[in-house]
Amino acid sequence: MTMEPEGIPRHRTNAPNHVYYFDIGTGVWQGKATFRVTSWRRLMRSRIGLTNKLLVTSMHIIERLTGAPRQDSDIVAKPNExxxxxADNVVRISKFGVTLYLLEEQYVLHSDGTGVTIHGNERLGPVPGLLTRTFTYTAEIREEGMAATYSMPLLGAHWTGNYQVAADRQSIFAELVCDWGTATEDTRRISAPA
Incomplete structure (x- = not known):
């Protein structure tokens, strides 16, 4: 483990991004994800492309018919990288055991203590290699590591995701919004790192 000059382990600082990813986030999380279109008119007028419009419509309909899908997340801290x-994260959203969305992310923490650059590889749908892409976006960690705001490119649109850690540090609620839609994530830690 790398030690700072004061003898404090590198990942045991009070930097908000260290607290958020290393102290709170590390472990296995499970919960539910929701997705819905809030304005069909704005969606149809948007420039997200036909494929994304079909995906959005399908996601909205499937959730309305079958309920919110399950979300699993596994975050691994790498304080010396x-x-x-x-930190690395694998997010899987599934319904009836079928993967609807798979995202592998690498969170690169900034030395300012609040900034993060995220590199993502995503797959939409259950078929590997069919609907995939890679992308980069940013986040800012706030409130001493108890909240985060992500600026994400999803489904051809710009989304803002606000994440709030519960006081017990064992659950996180997020609301993601764009011009025509909203999504939520409500997860709870089911196991801490070994």
Missing amino acids: GEFGQ
């Missing part, structure tokens, strides 16, 4: 540490 890079300049200020990083």
